[in-house]
Amino acid sequence: MSAPLHPGYADDRVRLLIEKLPCRETQLNTLLALMGEPEQYCYPSIFIYGHRATGKSYVIQTLLRELELPHAVVSCVECVSAGILFEQVLLSFFGSAYSSSNALPRKPSLSDFIRLYRQLCVQFPATQTRYIILDKAELLRDMDANLLPGFLRLQELVEDNVTVILLSEIVWDKFRPNTGCFEPLLLHFPNYSKAELQQILARDTHPSYSPELYSSYINILLGVFYSVCRDLRELRHLAALNFPKFCEPLETGEAKEKDAHKLWRNIEPQLKKAMQTVYLREVSSVQWEEQQSAEGEVAELRGLSSHDHVELPYYSKYLLIAAYLASYNPARTDRRFFLKHHGKIKKTNFLKKHEKTSNHLLGPKPFPLDRLLAIFYSVVDSRVAPTASVFAQISSLVTLQLLSQVSHDDQLDAPKYKCAVSLDFIRAIARTVGFDVVRHLYDFL
Amino acid sequence: MSKRKSKDIHLPAGECLSQVQRLLRERFCHQQLPVGPFGFESQHKHLLELLKRTAVHGESNSVLIVGPRGAGKSMLLNCVLKELMEMNEVKKNILLVQLSGLLQTDDGIALKEITRQLNLENVVGDKVFGSFAENLVFLLEALKKGDRSSSRPVLFTLDEFDLFAHHKNQTLLYNLLDISQSAQTPVAVVGLTCRLDVLELLEKRVKSRFSHRQIHLLSAVDFQGFLRGVELQLRLPPDFPDRRFAEDWNAGVEALCEDKSAEAVLRKHFNSSKDFRSLHMLLMLALSRVTVSNPAIRPADLLEASRLCTSDAKANVLHGLSILELCLVIAMKHLNDVYEGEPFNFQMVHNEFKKFLQRKSHSVHNFEKPVVVKAFEHLQELELIKPMDGASVRSQKEYQLVKLMLDHTQIMEALQKYPQCPTDVKQWATSAFG
Numbered sequence: 001m002s003a004p005l006h007p008g009y010a011d012d013r014v015r016l017l018i019e020k021l022p023c024r025e026t027q028l029n030t031l032l033a034l035m036g037e038p039e040q041y042c043y044p045s046i047f048i049y050g051h052r053a054t055g056k057s058y059v060i061q062t063l064l065r066e067l068e069l070p071h072a073v074v075s076c077v078e079c080v081s082a083g084i085l086f087e088q089v090l091l092s093f094f095g096s097a098y099s100s101s102n103a104l105p106r107k108p109s110l111s112d113f114i115r116l117y118r119q120l121c122v123q124f125p126a127t128q129t130r131y132i133i134l135d136k137a138e139l140l141r142d143m144d145a146n147l148l149p150g151f152l153r154l155q156e157l158v159e160d161n162v163t164v165i166l167l168s169e170i171v172w173d174k175f176r177p178n179t180g181c182f183e184p185l186l187l188h189f190p191n192y193s194k195a196e197l198q199q200i201l202a203r204d205t206h207p208s209y210s211p212e213l214y215s216s217y218i219n220i221l222l223g224v225f226y227s228v229c230r231d232l233r234e235l236r237h238l239a240a241l242n243f244p245k246f247c248e249p250l251e252t253g254e255a256k257e258k259d260a261h262k263l264w265r266n267i268e269p270q271l272k273k274a275m276q277t278v279y280l281r282e283v284s285s286v287q288w289e290e291q292q293s294a295e296g297e298v299a300e301l302r303g304l305s306s307h308d309h310v311e312l313p314y315y316s317k318y319l320l321i322a323a324y325l326a327s328y329n330p331a332r333t334d335r336r337f338f339l340k341h342h343g344k345i346k347k348t349n350f351l352k353k354h355e356k357t358s359n360h361l362l363g364p365k366p367f368p369l370d371r372l373l374a375i376f377y378s379v380v381d382s383r384v385a386p387t388a389s390v391f392a393q394i395s396s397l398v399t400l401q402l403l404s405q406v407s408h409d410d411q412l413d414a415p416k417y418k419c420a421v422s423l424d425f426i427r428a429i430a431r432t433v434g435f436d437v438v439r440h441l442y443d444f445l
Numbered sequence: 446m447s448k449r450k451s452k453d454i455h456l457p458a459g460e461c462l463s464q465v466q467r468l469l470r471e472r473f474c475h476q477q478l479p480v481g482p483f484g485f486e487s488q489h490k491h492l493l494e495l496l497k498r499t500a501v502h503g504e505s506n507s508v509l510i511v512g513p514r515g516a517g518k519s520m521l522l523n524c525v526l527k528e529l530m531e532m533n534e535v536k537k538n539i540l541l542v543q544l545s546g547l548l549q550t551d552d553g554i555a556l557k558e559i560t561r562q563l564n565l566e567n568v569v570g571d572k573v574f575g576s577f578a579e580n581l582v583f584l585l586e587a588l589k590k591g592d593r594s595s596s597r598p599v600l601f602t603l604d605e606f607d608l609f610a611h612h613k614n615q616t617l618l619y620n621l622l623d624i625s626q627s628a629q630t631p632v633a634v635v636g637l638t639c640r641l642d643v644l645e646l647l648e649k650r651v652k653s654r655f656s657h658r659q660i661h662l663l664s665a666v667d668f669q670g671f672l673r674g675v676e677l678q679l680r681l682p683p684d685f686p687d688r689r690f691a692e693d694w695n696a697g698v699e700a701l702c703e704d705k706s707a708e709a710v711l712r713k714h715f716n717s718s719k720d721f722r723s724l725h726m727l728l729m730l731a732l733s734r735v736t737v738s739n740p741a742i743r744p745a746d747l748l749e750a751s752r753l754c755t756s757d758a759k760a761n762v763l764h765g766l767s768i769l770e771l772c773l774v775i776a777m778k779h780l781n782d783v784y785e786g787e788p789f790n791f792q793m794v795h796n797e798f799k800k801f802l803q804r805k806s807h808s809v810h811n812f813e814k815p816v817v818v819k820a821f822e823h824l825q826e827l828e829l830i831k832p833m834d835g836a837s838v839r840s841q842k843e844y845q846l847v848k849l850m851l852d853h854t855q856i857m858e859a860l861q862k863y864p865q866c867p868t869d870v871k872q873w874a875t876s877a878f879g
Contacts, residue, residue, distance in 0.1 A: 111548040146547045146550055170827060186758065
C-alpha cells in the first residue's frame with residue numbers, strides 16, 4: 001500500500017483536484033500541507049497574493065468545496081458594512097441556528113460578532129477546521145481600523161479551530177497597520193507562464209474543429225497579446241471572440257487546416273485591431289461579433305472615444321478655445337499672440353524657451369477669469385457684449401467638466417479655472433469655427 | 446527492561462505522524478506551548494506576586510506589560526493566571542474580566558462587556574440593558590459598595606491597552622484606575638501593549654492615577670538560548686503514546702539543531718527577528734513538509750520554509766507584469782533618476798517610453814496610447830504607483846501626479862530574474878541616460 005498523498009483526505013479526491021486545477025499543483029500541495037488533516041489546527045491566517053486571474057479564489061474555493069470542508073466565502077466588495085460580513089460568516093457556519101435563536105444587533109461591532117460566534121461555537125464546536133475566505137481583502141483596510149487585525153487573530157479571539165484566508169492582488173506590506181498585528185503566513189500565486197497559458201486556453205476547444213487547430217490559434221493569439229496582457233480571463237474572452245473569424249477561410253474553403261501561414265495572415269490584422277478596440281472596450285463584444293458576421297470593415301465601427309465630440313454653442317466653443325490657450329500658454333507670451341500691434345518683440349528673445357519641458361507634458365496651468373475673457377475677446381472676430389449669458393456659459397462649461405474650477409475660495413471675485421480637455425478635442429472644436437489653435441500654441445512654435 | 450518496552454504501544458507510522466502534527470500544530474498555531482515564557486523568570490515572578498497580593502490580600506494594583514509583538518505578553522499573563530487559579534485561596538475569591546482593545550472599540554461596548562462578564566443584575570441571559578450613562582453609574586455603584594475586607598477582588602486584563610487610550614475622554618481607563626487608587630472594591634488592572642510610549646498617550650489625570658509599574662518583556666536571549674528554545678518547541682513530551690517514535694523524533698530534533706545548514710537558517714532568522722511568533726511561522730512551514738515518506742524535519746525543509754518566509758513580495762509582483770508594464774516601470778525609474786524623486790504624470794512616462802521606442806527598441810512593437818494607459822492604470826491598481834494628492838476627479842488622468850513606490854535596486858533585481866526579458870529592454874534599464 002502506498003502512502004496517501006495527503007493524510008486525512010481521500011486520494012481520488014486529491015487527484016481529481018489536481019486534474020481540475022491545471023498548472024497549480026505546487027500551490028495546491030503547499031496549501032494542503034499547510035491545512036493538515038481536517039481536525040488539526042491550521043495557521044490562524046493565511047494571506048495569498050498574486051496578479052489578477054492567477055486562480056487564487058478558484059483554487060481555494062474548489063479545494064474547500066471538493067474536500068467538503070466547512071467554509072465561508074465572503075467578497076469584501078459586497079460588504080459595504082462590517083455587519084454584512086459578520087452575518088455571512090455566521091450564516092454559512094451555523095446556518096439555521098444563527099438566524100432563529102439570536103441575531104446580531106442592528107449595527108454590530110466586532111465584539112458582538114465574537115460574542116455570538118463563541119456562543120454558537122459552544123453549541124456546535126468545530127470538528128474540522130473552519131475556513132473564512134475574504135476575497136479582495138484590500139478593501140478591509142478601508143473599513144474599521146480594528147477589523148483587519150481582529151480577523152487576523154480570530155482563532156485566538158474565538159478560541160475555535162478557524163483559519164482566515166485573505167486573497168488580494170496587493171502585497172502584504174501595504175496592509176500592515178501602524179502598531180502591527182498578527183502576521184499572516186504569506187503565499188504567492190505566480191502568474192501562468194506562456195506555456196501554461198497556452199495549455200489552459202487550449203483546453204476549451206471547439207467541437208467542430210480539431211484540438212490542434214485551436215491550439216495553433218491560441219499560439220497566434222498569445223503571440224499578439226502576450227506582451228500586453230497576461231490576464232487569463234481577458235485572453236480567454238478575446239480567444240472566444242475572434243475564433244469565428246479565424247475559422248472563416250476554412251468554412252469558405254479558401255484554406256485547409258494545414259495552411260497555418262494562410263490562417264495566420266488572415267487573423268493577425270484582425271487581432272491587432274482587436275487590441276485597439278475590444279481590448280480597450282471601445283467596442284463592446286456584442287458589436288464586435290455583429291460586425292464580424294456582417295462582414296463589415298473593422299475600422300467602420302466608431303468606438304466610445306470617437307463619440308466624445310460635443311455640440312456646443314458658438315461662444316462656448318470660443319470660450320473653450322480661449323481657456324485652452326490660457327491653460328497651455330505662458331502668460332508672458334499673450335502679448336505676442338493676441339495683441340494686434342504689440343510693438344517690437346525680438347524674435348530670438350521670444351523663442352528662447354526657458355522651460356525645457358512643454359506644458360503639454362506637465363498639464364494645464366490655472367488661469368484667472370480676466371485672462372480668459374481677454375483672450376476670448378481677442379480671438380472672437382466680432383464684438384461681444386459681456387452679457388450674463390457669456391458668464392453663464394463659462395459656469396456651464398465647468399458643470400460639463402470641460403473646465404474645472406481650481407481654487408474654491410471665491411465664486412465671484414477672481415475665480416481660477418483650468419482647461420480639462422485634450423488637444424485632439426480642442427482641434428476638432430476649432431475646426432468647426434475655422435480657427436487654427438496650433439498656430440497660437442507656444443509649444444508648437 | 447525489555448519487558449517494559451514490549452508493553453509500549455506501537456502505532457503505525459502514519460498514526461504517529463498524525464499525532465505529532467496535531468501536537469505541534471496546537472503549539473505553533475494555537476499557542477499551547479509546552480514550557481512557560483522563556484527567559485522571563487523575574488517578570489513572571491513579579492507579576493504573580495502582584496496579582497496574588499490583589500487576590501489574597503485585597504490590594505488594588507495596576508501594571509502595564511510592555512513588549513514588542515510576539516514577545517510573549519499574553520502567554521506570560523495566561524501562565525500567571527493559570528497558576529493563580531490553581532491556588533486554593535484564590536480560586537473562589539477572584540473575578541476575572543478580560544477586555545481587548547480590538548473588540549471593545551468604545552467605552553459603551555466595553556462597559557456592556559464588563560457587566561456581562563461580572564454577571565451583574567442588569568444582565569438577562571446574554572443581553573445587557575441600559576444606556577451608557579446608566580451602565581456606568583450602575584457599575585461604579587456596584588464597585589464602590591464593596592470594600593477591601595469583604596468584597597471579592599476583580600481582575601481586569603486589557604489587551605491592546607494603547608487602543609483604550611484612544612477612547613473619548615479615556616473614561617473607562619480613568620474610572621478603572623480611579624477605583625484602583627481609592628479604597629473601594631479591590632481591583633487589579635493589567636494592561637498589555639506593544640507601544641513603548643504608551644504613558645504619553647494617557648491624559649494627565651489618568652496618568653497620575655496609574656501606579657507606573659511596568660513590566661518590560663524585551664527579549665534578551667542570545668543565539669544559543671534561541672536554539673534551545675527551538676529544540677524545546679519541537680520536542681515531543683514524555684507522555685507521547687508511542688515511546689520509541691518519540692525518542693527517535695527527539696533525537697532527530699537534536700540532530701537538526703546541531704546541523705550546520707539548519708543553524709545558518711536559524712541564525713539568519715534570529716538576526717532578522719527574535720520574536721517567537723515569526724519562529725512559529727517558520728517551524729510551521731517546515732512541519733507542513735513532514736509526511737510519511739519524510740518522517741522528520743530535515744535541514745532542507747527548514748531551508749525551504751525560510752525561503753518561503755523571506756521571499757520579496759514586490760519582486761514577485763514585478764515578475765508577473767507584462768513587458769509593456771515593465772517598460773513603463775523602467776521609464777519611471779529613469780524619470781526618477783533624472784529628476785531626483787520629483788513626481789511625474791502619465792504624459793512624461795509615455796514620452797520617455799516613446800523615446801525608447803524610437804531610438805532603441807526592436808522587440809517591442811508600437812502600442813497605441815490607450816493600451817499604454819490601460820497598462821498604467823493596472824500599475825496603479827497594484828499600488829506600485831501612488832497618486833500624490835488623493836484621487837481628485839477634477840484633473841485629467843494623464844496629468845495626475847504620481848510617485849513610484851519601488852526602489853532602484855528592487856527594479857534591477859527583478860529585471861535580472863524576469864522570465865524572457867528582451868535584451869534591448871534590459872539594456873535600456875541599465876543605461877544611465879534614458
